[in-house]
């Protein structure tokens with residue numbers, strides 16, 4: 127990885143996180159870790175598994191029962207048909223799924239088109255693979271829409287794949303059904319693979335709807351789809367995700383999975399079965415909470431005069447702070463040091479997004495309100511000092 | 513659909529022989545499967561209690577990339593007390609099983625060197641990890657009579673020839689044979705003379721009943737050494753995928769970045785379970801070894817009766833067998849039951865997991 131990006135990206139975040147830990151009263155609106163603990167029935171299932179299944183063998187692709195539950199889930203939620211035996215691979219979280227999808231589809235000299243800003247790990251994984259990220263910019267004025275015309279213009283002879291993260295992290299845009307069809311048509315025309323990261327698919331707001339490219343005609347055979355239980359079931363510590371895709375490519379993904387980590391903990395896998403097949407009310411409860419919190423955050427940002435792309439899905443808002451005249455790293459630093467509120471600077475996501483801040487909705491409402499009040503105070507200080 | 517892109521990808525991956533090396537199961541699939549890296553062990557209920565208590569108390573969120581602090585400290589203590597090393601918690605990365613430890617060390621430490629010396633016979637996970645992203649590999653010749661450990665002469669020649677990073681297993685993951693103290697001292701001298709570096713997989717060392725010599729225990733231990741560990745094997749956690757790397761901090765940093773990229777952190781339930789296992793390990797380890805020793809004896813007798821030659825070993829959890837004259841059919845019979853040595857680089861050898869039932873597979 128280039129030294130430059132390392133400084134801008136993950137390391138900058140770790141520096142802020144490190145400082146935040148030093149404050150007892152810190153309000154974290156940065157990291158994408160839901161504040162809810164894992165629902166109790168899932169923890170109970172894990173305990174059961176410890177007693178009865180602690181030494182079960184799991185093939186690298188995952189326990190058959192979990193793969194079946196995943197196949198049922200992607201059919202029910204995403205309308206994607208997959209064969210659990212050959213078209214599902216269980217991973218150590220969405221993060222490993224992401225890494226494996228990149229390794230499966232690009233190598234040295236290949237290009238992948240990535241709508242920006244985006245989750246930075248994609249850039250890191252592309253670096254590892256020796257492939258090049260070709261950026262297509264998106265803007266708050268268009269609610270961070272990935273414009274198919276711009277994607278089409280970015281395709282070269284070397285383009286092998288197109289990355290679609292919808293709902294997106296950090297900018298919370300959702301690709302519309304029409305745009306998704308157009309993007310898939312481009313992929314078919316130019317013979318590209320699609321990597322579809324759908325980790326936030328259960329969190330979509332207002333009238334927006336989630337579309338899986340693999341569910342559209344002509345989509346499945348060229349699409350690898352990622353999902354995980356981390357965000358939807360508040361299971362970030364369990365490290366459980368998956369990839370689904372066409373059997374021929376998934377056979378390669380399985381080899382890559384075995385090469386990087388061997389398998390996923392069977393205890394986490396049993397917890398995953400309980401999550402997918404058990405009561406879904408906790409997910410609905412969390413989704414309702416995120417809807418309320420999103421409103422709170424947007425109202426506060428409006429009051430502060432911040433511009434943003436409307437969060438159509440996900441758990442964040444990506445706000446434009448250009449009016450402060452300061453780099454977002456500095457704004458984030460001052461918010462943290464002066465008011466003990468952690469938000470992530472846009473420069474951690476992209477060198478071109480120094481004017482943005484990412485805030486999550488992942489705090490209980492009272493804390494979120496308090497955090498927003500403190501942000502207002504910090505912003506007043508920043509504006510007064512200009 | 514005809515997709516040239518996909519056909520290209522499939523051909524590219526299929527041609528990657530290293531990546532497609534079959535991996536043995538980490539744990540037995542059923543009671544008559546002896547191909548696994550480790551036999552099934554019972555799980556102490558105190559481990560269940562600790563791990564579930566942590567989960568119930570809300571330890572269900574992301575934790576630090578290199579692992580929870582007390583577990584890193586416990587792993588450092590474990591390695592230091594067993595192998596005479598001097599690691600601190602900051603030298604430790606908790607991994608999602610030993611394969612992630614192989615992958616991180618081979619790929620990220622490997623990045624710092626022009627080539628990596630790898631034993632001609634090693635765990636298939638080594639080839640698999642090498643296959644993900646090509647590295648220049650120098651094959652280290654092994655001694656069949658020494659349990660397939662790389663020869664000291666071969667190591668010396670590779671290093672003298674410019675190969676400055678060695679990947680060594682002691683005990684061997686195929687035979688269980690471990691280097692003796694004088695051999696470890698010789699390796700140390702070669703490494704120091706050429707300022708070389710070592711990835712030292714001592715994951716099976718807890719299974720060695722007698723003395724074990726670690727490359728980390730010498731007065732002149734190489735400064736650039738990364739150690740692979742299976743954590744506390746035999747504690748019933750093999751399906752929980754927990755391993756570790758101990759390394760100098762300047763190596764921990766790039767591996768930690770890579771771990772963030774590919775996994776964020778290791779499953780918290782596995783980490784809390786391992787932390788409890790660290791407390792209980794010494795209670796049961798001697799008994800476990802004594803029992804395995806007996807099971808191994810029974811197995812050796814059955815092997816001799818079947819005209820099978822036992823490859824020189826040491827670790828009590830596995831045994832590698834070859835056919836003596838007249839033993840070919842018996843070896844063939846074990847092929848579906850044990851791990852195929854061909855996947856390790858030693859055709860004509862079968863590795864068996866030692867358990868109460870293994871001897872009966874030879875009957």
Ligand SMILES: Cc1ncc(COP(=O)(O)O)c(C=O)c1O
Pocket residue numbers: 158218219220221222224245291294295323325354355356357362366367775776
């Ligand atoms: C878009 C996206 N993909 C993948 C991940 C990885 O999530 P996890 O590995 O926790 O499942 C994240 C986490 O923040 C994400 O935002």
